[in-house]
Each structure stands twice: as structure tokens, then as C-alpha cells.
Amino acid sequence: MDNDSRGATRRDMLLAGMAGVGATLIRIEPAAATPDSMKRAIRQVVGEAPVRNGKVTIDVPTLVENGNTVALAIEVESPMTKDDYVKAIHVFNEKNPLPNVISAHLGPRAGRARISTRFRLADTQTITAVAELSDGSFWSASADVIVTLAACLESLD
Amino acid sequence: MARALINVPQKAKSGQVIEIKTLISHIMETGFRHDNVGKAIPRNIITTFVARYNGEEIFRTDLFPAIAANPFVSFHTVATESGTIEFEWTGDNGFHETGSAKITVE
Numbered sequence: 001m002d003n004d005s006r007g008a009t010r011r012d013m014l015l016a017g018m019a020g021v022g023a024t025l026i027r028i029e030p031a032a033a034t035p036d037s038m039k040r041a042i043r044q045v046v047g048e049a050p051v052r053n054g055k056v057t058i059d060v061p062t063l064v065e066n067g068n069t070v071a072l073a074i075e076v077e078s079p080m081t082k083d084d085y086v087k088a089i090h091v092f093n094e095k096n097p098l099p100n101v102i103s104a105h106l107g108p109r110a111g112r113a114r115i116s117t118r119f120r121l122a123d124t125q126t127i128t129a130v131a132e133l134s135d136g137s138f139w140s141a142s143a144d145v146i147v148t149l150a151a152c153l154e155s156l157d
Numbered sequence: 158m159a160r161a162l163i164n165v166p167q168k169a170k171s172g173q174v175i176e177i178k179t180l181i182s183h184i185m186e187t188g189f190r191h192d193n194v195g196k197a198i199p200r201n202i203i204t205t206f207v208a209r210y211n212g213e214e215i216f217r218t219d220l221f222p223a224i225a226a227n228p229f230v231s232f233h234t235v236a237t238e239s240g241t242i243e244f245e246w247t248g249d250n251g252f253h254e255t256g257s258a259k260i261t262v263e
Contacts, residue, residue, distance in 0.1 A: 068225060068226070069225040069226070070225070093223060096222075096223050097187065097189040097222070098221055098222055098223060100219075100221040100223065101221055101223040101224065102218060102219065102220060102221065102223075102224060103218060103219040103221075104216070104217070104218040104219075104232070105216070105217045105218065106215075106216055106232065107215070109210075109213075109215050109234055109235055109237075110215065110216065110232065110233050110234055110235070111174035111175075111233050111234060111235040112174045112233040113233075114232070114233055115218075115230070115231065115232050116229075116230075116231045117224060117225075117228065117229055117230050117231070118224070118225040118228070118229045119223050119224050119225055120187075120222075120223050120224070120225050151225075
């Protein structure tokens with residue numbers, strides 16, 4: 001009787017321990033943004049509005065040797081007048097730890113809706129640029145980038 | 158003190174669209190890396206960059222950890238009048254840096 005109850009306790013402990021491990025595994029957040037989290041990030045910016053393809057051009061190399069610094073330029077077709085201009089340009093990625101890359105706000109004073117920067121890529125992935133126009137419409141474009149040396153993964157020794 | 162490089166054309170014709178390029182030295186630590194004992198390195202990035210033309214805001218951008226170290230940002234604006242274009246970077250740990258460039262519009 002004594003032995004039995006001790007065995008049961010041990011088994012219970014073991015089961016409880018395994019359940020604990022299982023629960024922890026499930027609770028861990030993915031370490032990288034996913035296509036889904038990119039979609040969520042885009043929804044946060046555009047809300048319920050439809051996003052159409054077009055007007056946006058992404059200028060990024062298709063093959064990148066070093067993901068730590070990748071040149072990126074976004075241009076949006078727009079006359080940039082007081083009545084018709086680009087309000088904002090947002091860039092998103094699928095597989096970096098965070099889906100956002102940059103959010104630029106411009107106005108008719110820009111004259112030309114083109115921005116450029118340098119960013120990091122953790123993996124081969126698709127990046128998406130979304131432009132918000134003054135009439136409230138959203139336009140987007142996507143580009144595939146192949147990365148040979150990924151950013152974000154190196155440790156400091 | 159962070160070092161900022163600013164490239165604005167010295168002279169422009171009125172109404173001309175000019176390109177402005179900026180680069181600032183900053184580590185842009187993502188907050189997703191670990192040091193050699195496995196401790197997470199806290200995030201340290203520039204979060205906002207603003208440009209003002211004679212006091213009027215012409216460009217503003219939010220930067221995320223995905224921006225490479227020593228952030229480079231370029232954009233366009235219409236040269237309207239002679240004056241000063243001011244630049245302001247703000248970030249984590251109270252980071253704040255300003256720069257300016259003169260422009261003559263003919």
C-alpha cells in the first residue's frame with residue numbers, strides 16, 4: 001500500500017512534469033515573423049480598406065549576399081499635387097523577428113514619392129510595400145529576395 | 158555623439174524636386190540578439206527621423222529594428238525658398254541628434 005501510493009506519486013509527478021513541458025512548448029511565441037504576422041501588421045495599418053496591386057515599385061536586389069545591409073528603394077506613381085499625393089509608404093517583411101521595416105510619412109511637398117534606405121533580412125523571403133494615397137486608397141507591391149548570409153542570427157563571441 | 162552625414166544640394170531652382178540623403182552612425186541593436194553568455198542584448202535603435210524645411214515638417218519616418226546599422230534614409234522635396242533644412246533623429250535610451258543644411262533657391 002505504501003509502495004503503491006509512492007509509485008503513484010512518482011508517476012503523477014512525471015506526468016505533471018511532462019504536461020508542464022508540453023504547455024511551455026505551446027506557449028513559446030515563434031521567434032520570427034510569419035506571412036500571417038505580416039498580414040496582421042498590414043491590416044493594422046490599412047484597417048478594413050482593400051489593398052490593390054500596382055502603382056508601387058520596389059527596387060531591391062533579387063539575390064543578396066549579406067542580409068545585414070540591403071539597399072531598398074520604394075517609388076510610388078503619383079502626380080504629388082495638393083489633391084492627389086502619397087501620404088505614407090510602409091514596408092513589411094515575412095521572416096524577420098518583426099514584420100515592420102519602415103513607415104514613411106510624406107506629403108504633396110515631396111514632389112516625388114520615392115524613398116530609399118538600407119535594411120536587414122533574416123532569411124530568403126518576400127517583402128511587401130504598401131502605399132497610402134491621399135484619397136484613402138491603398139496600393140501594394142511585393143518582391144522576392146534570396147539571402148545567402150542572414151542577418152540577426154550571429155552571436156557575439 | 159553620433160555622427161550624421163547630410164547631403165542636400167547647395168543650390169536649386171525654385172520648384173525643382175531635390176533628393177535629400179541622410180546617414181547617421183548608430184548601432185541599431187535589434188533586441189533579438191544574445192551575447193556570449195546567452196543574455197539578451199536590449200534593444201537600442203533610432204525610432205523616428207523627421208525633416209523640416211524652414212520649420213515646416215516635410216518628411217517623417219518610423220524606423221524599426223529591421224533597419225540596418227548606421228541608418229540611411231533618402232527622400233525628395235520641392236525646393237521652394239532659400240533657407241535651412243533641419244533633421245532630427247530620436248531613439249531608445251534618450252538618443253537625440255540634430256543636423257541641418259543650408260539651401261539657396263534661385
